[in-house]
Amino acid sequence: xxxxxxxxxxxxxxxxxxxxxxxxxxxxxxxxxxxxxxxxxxxxxxxxxxxxxxxxxxxxxxxxxxxxxxxxxxxxxxxxxxxxxxxxxxxxxxxxxxxxxxxxxxxxxxxxxxxxxxxxxxxxxxxxxxxxxxxxxxxxxxxxxxxxxxxxxxxxxxxxxxxxxxxxxxxxxxxxxxxxxxxxxxxxxxxxxxxxxxxxxxxxxxxxxxxxxxxxxxxxxxxxxxxxxxx
Amino acid sequence: xxxxxxxxxxxxxxxxxxxxxxxxxxxxxxxxxxxxxxxxxxxxxxxxxxxxxxxxxxxxxxxxxxxxxxxxxxxxxxxxxxxxxxxxxxxxxxxxxxxxxxxxxxxxxxxxxxxxxxxxxxxxxxxxxxxxxxxxxxxxxxxxxxxxxxxxxxxxxxxxxxxxxxxxxxxxxxxxxxxxxxxxxxxxxxxxxxxxxxxxxxxxxxxxxxxxxxxxxxxxxxxxxxxxxxxxxxxxxxxxxxxxxxxxxxxxxxxxxxxxxxxxxxxxxxxxxxxxxxxxxxxxxxxxxxxxxxxxxxxxxxxxxxxxxxxxxxxxxxxx
Numbered sequence: 001x002x003x004x005x006x007x008x009x010x011x012x013x014x015x016x017x018x019x020x021x022x023x024x025x026x027x028x029x030x031x032x033x034x035x036x037x038x039x040x041x042x043x044x045x046x047x048x049x050x051x052x053x054x055x056x057x058x059x060x061x062x063x064x065x066x067x068x069x070x071x072x073x074x075x076x077x078x079x080x081x082x083x084x085x086x087x088x089x090x091x092x093x094x095x096x097x098x099x100x101x102x103x104x105x106x107x108x109x110x111x112x113x114x115x116x117x118x119x120x121x122x123x124x125x126x127x128x129x130x131x132x133x134x135x136x137x138x139x140x141x142x143x144x145x146x147x148x149x150x151x152x153x154x155x156x157x158x159x160x161x162x163x164x165x166x167x168x169x170x171x172x173x174x175x176x177x178x179x180x181x182x183x184x185x186x187x188x189x190x191x192x193x194x195x196x197x198x199x200x201x202x203x204x205x206x207x208x209x210x211x212x213x214x215x216x217x218x219x220x221x222x223x224x225x226x227x228x229x230x231x
Numbered sequence: 232x233x234x235x236x237x238x239x240x241x242x243x244x245x246x247x248x249x250x251x252x253x254x255x256x257x258x259x260x261x262x263x264x265x266x267x268x269x270x271x272x273x274x275x276x277x278x279x280x281x282x283x284x285x286x287x288x289x290x291x292x293x294x295x296x297x298x299x300x301x302x303x304x305x306x307x308x309x310x311x312x313x314x315x316x317x318x319x320x321x322x323x324x325x326x327x328x329x330x331x332x333x334x335x336x337x338x339x340x341x342x343x344x345x346x347x348x349x350x351x352x353x354x355x356x357x358x359x360x361x362x363x364x365x366x367x368x369x370x371x372x373x374x375x376x377x378x379x380x381x382x383x384x385x386x387x388x389x390x391x392x393x394x395x396x397x398x399x400x401x402x403x404x405x406x407x408x409x410x411x412x413x414x415x416x417x418x419x420x421x422x423x424x425x426x427x428x429x430x431x432x433x434x435x436x437x438x439x440x441x442x443x444x445x446x447x448x449x450x451x452x453x454x455x456x457x458x459x460x461x462x463x464x465x466x467x468x469x470x471x472x473x474x475x476x477x478x479x480x481x482x483x484x485x486x487x488x489x490x491x492x493x494x495x496x497x498x499x500x501x502x503x504x505x506x507x508x509x510x511x512x513x514x515x516x517x518x519x520x521x522x523x524x525x526x527x528x529x530x531x532x533x534x535x536x537x538x539x540x541x542x543x544x545x546x547x548x549x550x551x
Contacts, residue, residue: 114244
């Protein structure tokens, strides 16, 4: 049965699909989702580190998928497997390096100003979840390093009751956290974080230091100094 | 109304940018970043590879340090080991229970990974040894003896162990009242050196597949041999081990703050160090997430002034 060419506008508006589409387009029009221009102040190397973080994460996931598909023992037994594991390790190191620089950069910019607090919050949570993702990878290596890390970490986790359900010596548990659960959370957080950046735009610079500010600008700067920069 | 070609000196943080725009190819930036990162990763891989120190097995441990192995094994049998007295989540002991003030989250979580050291590490594995009538008799004698006598035999054995000699791999202790513990330990050592104990602890004798290494890991890690290997690899807690990797590779360097607390007082000498440090890191992590909402901290970047370096072109233009 073919759909009618035109539905009554009211009926269309009540459809869930229509509502979701219209809201998505309203909140995130294509030119906002993928803009081809940025404010003139976006001209520092510090802005590159967010993209480098995503690029490194892509290499982490790609190398991790290969390691996962070949099975957890493959990289111990073959030269190619060891090479892919090494790529996984170095991509993780670059991922964290780039993310830390990105976070410091955003801190120094006060990037949560002007209603952008959710962007900071999602970024900070991504960092913490990524630490968990890396940790579960370290205890899933199946070598001496993973034995020792599991041995050391168990006391901390047991001391606060986490060890009762998050057992670092249980490879099956840790591998599931590492290859499925935590990466999925990181991906969702990164997607949400990027969409928030696109929606609210890149935070503008703080007010300039001029000998004499115009009256309207003085009011704006005063507002910022009394709390406008809070979230 | 600001000049559309000149950036505003006092931009409204909530309003759309009224100043000039520049071309910015996000997709190209991502693709180039991906290419550069991939090239750097491959270069680092070719240059430095990655570490892969083989794990310690019960077999390798019992062969390299049989006296250490026997010391741990007899303490597991006598229920005096670190695991036997640990507490939750392994058992009802109190040896490693930690508290934050009067509260123990460890005890509240309960015993969820039960381990009965004498049964799991010694008695059950020995019962799996086929044949061996002398071992069967020794096990029967041990299991039928009163608990006090069992403890005495094991304690005597543990005390005499530093004087043990190994003749063709078999432990020979000075004459003493060890009862059936001596032949049991000799059999367990043989089982360990053959590799059979690795499989027995992992599978528990009831499974084909296994992925839970809790029992063998806790057993292996109780020995001095394991700790000495870690010390050699600068992995101990006192060596900032949490953020290190075997060899000279960068490990989880992002855990530096976590490791830091273990190096300083009052945590360094506290019996509740793990619980306290987890609490401190929990509070700090929450503060990190909530920076935009913390008065003072959310305005710190303006005072620090690093932003003027980041946006130096912008300020040069609007302040000229």
